[in-house]
Amino acid sequence: MLETRIKEKYDILKQDYTDLTAHVRLEKWKSEVSSFEERMSKADFWSNQKEAKSVNKKLKVVKDRISLFESVKDDYSSVVGLAEIADESSQLEIERMIDSLSVNIGKLQTELLFTDELDSSSAIMTIHPGSGGTESCDWAEMLLRMYMKYFQKMNFKYTIIDNEPAEVAGIKSVSIDIEGEYAYGYLKAEIGVHRLVRVSPFDANGRRHTSFAAVYVLPDIEENVDFELDENELRVDAFRAGGPGGQNVNKVSTAIRITHIPTGLFAKSQTERSQLQNKENAMKVLKAKVYEHFKQIEDEKLSSKLEKKSAIEFGNQIRSYVMYPYKMVKDLRTRHETSDVDSVMDGNIDQFIKEYLILRAKERGGADGAE
Secondary structure, three states: OOOHHHHHHHHHHHHHHHHHHHHOOHHHHHHHHHHHHHHHOOOOHHHOHHHHHHHHHHHHHHHHHHHHHHHHHHHHHHHHHHHHOOOHHHHHHHHHHHHHHHHHHHHHHHHOOOOOOOOOOOEEEEEEEOOOOHHHHHHHHHHHHHHHHHHHHOOOEEEEEEEEEOOOOOEEEEEEEEEOOOHHHHHHHHOEEEEEEEEOOOOOOOOEEEEEEEEEEEEOHHHOOOOOOOHHHEEEEEEOOOOOOOHHHHHOOOEEEEEEOOOOEEEEEOOOOOHHHHHHHHHHHHHHHHHHHHHHHHOOOHHHHHHHHHOOOOOOEEEEEEOOOOOEEEEOOOOOEEOOHHHHHOOOOHHHHHHHHHHHHHHOOOHHHHO
């Protein structure tokens, strides 16, 4: 017989597992695997490297999903079997199994909320401070640290491709390339203005300040979309990198800015010592920006999204982080909140991301998130 505390966990686990199995489409996933493998078996499959890489990645995503569900199913059977014969000596082991299984069920539940074509893509994130000088620049850097801890927790590989430090403290802007399964699917929940309320460490009078910073996330389209830029429509400028990096960084014009002339969109990279590598990084970001630009026009959503991006200030935030006079982080879209601000700043933002994905699924009608 299970102890009361463990029995409560066990009952929640049973309900979560029942809800999960109601949305699993195992036969559909296996059919997708067969379809991908059939495409890969064709003689000319590798003639198009970009398409081949995309198909290979999609196959891995579906196979991993099937493998995770099979593991969950087996572990659930083990937990149920052990719970039926539980005695005093097995309580801690059962609890450990329940906790571990709950994590995997939660992971699979979240993955089932990813329905957009580009959700499985890697991502490109940029962070910009709002008005407010040093306060906002420092807040932007705090967000950068929070996300880097989240990337590490998720086993995402990340590279800072452009980092412009502010004069006193913090950053003026930063761009990060994030590689990992469903990186864009997770991180798109972070798009918007983030608001901080705290006692300023830069204010000698110890007054409370409100700061803003904007987070933008784009999918890395090179993995899944056949989209190229016309070189005749690009302007490439080389300049000397600023900020930390040693004397050699500043002696040679290794930093690159590429502008897409028709739209005026641009991207830059200055963290690599190689001009060629900086150009490749900047081109990746620019392609994602231009693709998203035209996609938004096609979806007739460009104007509203640009309005959100234009004002990094009060009234446009998606989430508030309050450190004084009380502690609370609250997402204004889902109304989800927590008083454990320190944990959030240590990268534990899963709760906010999952609640946002659930909200999106409900807005789409709920059921389509399970397909």
